Amino acid sequence: xxxxxxxxxxxxxxxxxxxxxxxxxxxxxxxxxxxxxxxxxxxxxxxxxxxxxxxxxxxxxxxxxxxxxxxxxxxxxxxxxxxxxxxxxxxxxxxxxxxxxxxxxxxxxxxxxxxxxxxxxxxxxxxxxxxxxxxxxxxxxxxxxxxxxxxxxxxxxxxxxxxxxxxxxxxxxxxxxxxxxxxxxxxxxxxxxxxxxxxxxxxxxxxxxxxxxxxxxxxxxxxxxxxxxxxxxxxxxxxxxxxxxxxxxxxxxxxxxxxxxxxxxxxxxxxxxxxxxxxxxxxxxxxxxxxxxxxxxxxxxxxxxxxxxxxxxxxxxxxxxxxxxxxxxxxxxxxxxxxxxxxxxxxxxxxxxxxxxxxxxxxxxxxxxxxxxxxxxxxxxxxxxxxx
Ligand code: ADP
Numbered sequence: 001x002x003x004x005x006x007x008x009x010x011x012x013x014x015x016x017x018x019x020x021x022x023x024x025x026x027x028x029x030x031x032x033x034x035x036x037x038x039x040x041x042x043x044x045x046x047x048x049x050x051x052x053x054x055x056x057x058x059x060x061x062x063x064x065x066x067x068x069x070x071x072x073x074x075x076x077x078x079x080x081x082x083x084x085x086x087x088x089x090x091x092x093x094x095x096x097x098x099x100x101x102x103x104x105x106x107x108x109x110x111x112x113x114x115x116x117x118x119x120x121x122x123x124x125x126x127x128x129x130x131x132x133x134x135x136x137x138x139x140x141x142x143x144x145x146x147x148x149x150x151x152x153x154x155x156x157x158x159x160x161x162x163x164x165x166x167x168x169x170x171x172x173x174x175x176x177x178x179x180x181x182x183x184x185x186x187x188x189x190x191x192x193x194x195x196x197x198x199x200x201x202x203x204x205x206x207x208x209x210x211x212x213x214x215x216x217x218x219x220x221x222x223x224x225x226x227x228x229x230x231x232x233x234x235x236x237x238x239x240x241x242x243x244x245x246x247x248x249x250x251x252x253x254x255x256x257x258x259x260x261x262x263x264x265x266x267x268x269x270x271x272x273x274x275x276x277x278x279x280x281x282x283x284x285x286x287x288x289x290x291x292x293x294x295x296x297x298x299x300x301x302x303x304x305x306x307x308x309x310x311x312x313x314x315x316x317x318x319x320x321x322x323x324x325x326x327x328x329x330x331x332x333x334x335x336x337x338x339x340x341x342x343x344x345x346x347x348x349x350x351x352x353x354x355x356x357x358x359x360x361x362x363x364x365x366x367x368x369x370x371x372x373x374x375x376x377x378x379x380x381x382x383x384x385x386x387x388x
Contacts, residue, residue, distance in 0.1 A: 017084055021356075024080045029322070031073050032353035033275065036375035038066045040281035043378050047288070070375065075211040081356070082218045088357045089222050093248040094133035096173060097122050100161050103140040107148060114153045121160040126171060129245040132223060136175070136243075139216040139227070143177035143239045146212060150237070151181030169247050176240035183233040192229070193217045264385055265290025268313060272302035272328060273320045273351070278374070282318065282351075285378050291385065299326025303334050311342045316385060319368065321352040321359070328352070329366040336367035349384055351376075 042062050045051055051059070081087040104120050111118050140159070147157045158178045165172045184192060193213050217227040220241045231237035269286060271293050273279040283293045294314075296302035303326070306314065317335070321328040332348050349370035350363035360371050372384050 021080065021084050021086060024077060028073065028077050028355065029353040032070075032355075032374050033278065035066060035070055035073070036353065037277045037281065038062070039070070039375040039377075040278070040285070042066065044281065044284050044288075047378070075215060077355070078215045079211055082215065086356065086358075087218070087222060089132045089135060090357075091130045091132050093128055093130050095128050096131075096133075096136070096161055097124060097127065099133055099137050100140065100159060100175075103137050103144060104159055106141060107144040110145065110148045111157065114148065114151070114155070116148060116151055116154070117156045119156065119158045121158065121162075123160075123162040124173075125163050125166070126247045128248040129171065129173065130248045131243065131245045135219045135223065139219055139241075140175065140177065142212040142216045146239075147177050147179035147181065147237075151179045155180050164242065167244075170244050171247055172242050172244050174240065174242045176238060178236065178238040180236035183235055183237055184229070184231040185233050189229060189231065193227070263290075264382060266292070267315045267385060268292045268294070269385065270294050270296065270302060270305060270314045270317045272296045272299065272317065272323065272331065274298055274323045275320070278320075282381070285381055286385070289382065297323075299323045299328055299331035301325075302331050303338075306335055306343075306346075307338065311340055314346060317346060317348045318351045318372075318384075319348055321350055321354060321363065329362060332363075332366040332368050 042059050046056065046059050046063070078087065100120060100122065104118060108118060144157065144159065151157060156179070158176075160174075160176045160178070162174050163171045164174045213227075220227040220243075223243050225241040225243045227239065227241045229237060229239050264286070267290075269291055271279060271282055271286075273282065273295070274297055279295055279297075283295060286293050294305060296305050302317065302319065306317070317332075319328040319332055323331075326334075328350060332350075335343055335346070335348065337343070347370065348368045349372055350360075350368045351372050351374060352359060352363070353374040355373045363371055370384055372380060
């Protein structure tokens, strides 16, 4: 009897956690879709040559605020994924030196505003490894932005990466972010890794959710490491972790620099998107670069348009997932089954506000080759089209 009760309780618990996760996935979609419009239209307005200078300043403020809002949504989603054991690590070949340089360049503007000096030290015997580059970058960016937040004007931040030991085909990489900022009291060192904890009463910018370090330490744990901190009040803090990663031969595709656009003119894109504002944004971004875009408003129309054009006419399909009449997943599966040689070959990239791993897996199972999460930056879209 008692066992049965426990089983029923457990089942209820599982169901409620699944319901919570589904709700969050849906809510993330609902929030990300309008965010996509705000961020996309702001980028378009900022890129326009005839935008008056006074307006550029205001648009940049919108951009900063909307990026901040998006980072809050992302943090809450990450915490939920961690709590539901849904956070998965996806290892890929990557160059950690490049990754650290990218993370540093993303934070540099914030550091320059406070006149904080940033130094990057790198000591590697191998250039490429296999690891979850996106998650490592997320952790480093979080540590760097904390370091900037909690370091006074004219301070110094040292970012370092070193290959500290090797065993066969694997190496131990030590990542560290050290600042000479306000430091953390001994009693608070344990607290800061807990959700929603913010221990520094003074000198805060009033920004942040207190989730950054919880997410970071969980991510590092999932990758097999341990995020540690050494700190002295008034002298500064050092956050560091080490990871054992397999060495890799492969050379990653060179990442595009910010604002650098490949030559896309003449590329033909079939865009499936039911939300007209989102479609307008993508079309505007692509047509700006000379891309020819045909727009399908639902999952059936995209199949019909693909069929109506000769073999090889389209270079890539950008596919929204949630669409009326037929979903993007069903449309992709149907296109892959068509009896013509380009049906199997054409790159189909999912373009969706759902960013859970299950969503990505479903897209891949349906025969898609790529995934771009809304809201995306112009550069990401260009990169996808270029690689497609
Ligand atoms: P948030 O930055 O959003 O408040 P975090 O989880 O990233 O949340 O950090 C939690 C708390 O840890 C911060 O509010 C701050 O009190 C403290 N902290 C984090 N990094 C540093 C640092 N480099 N120097 C001093 N305090 C820090």
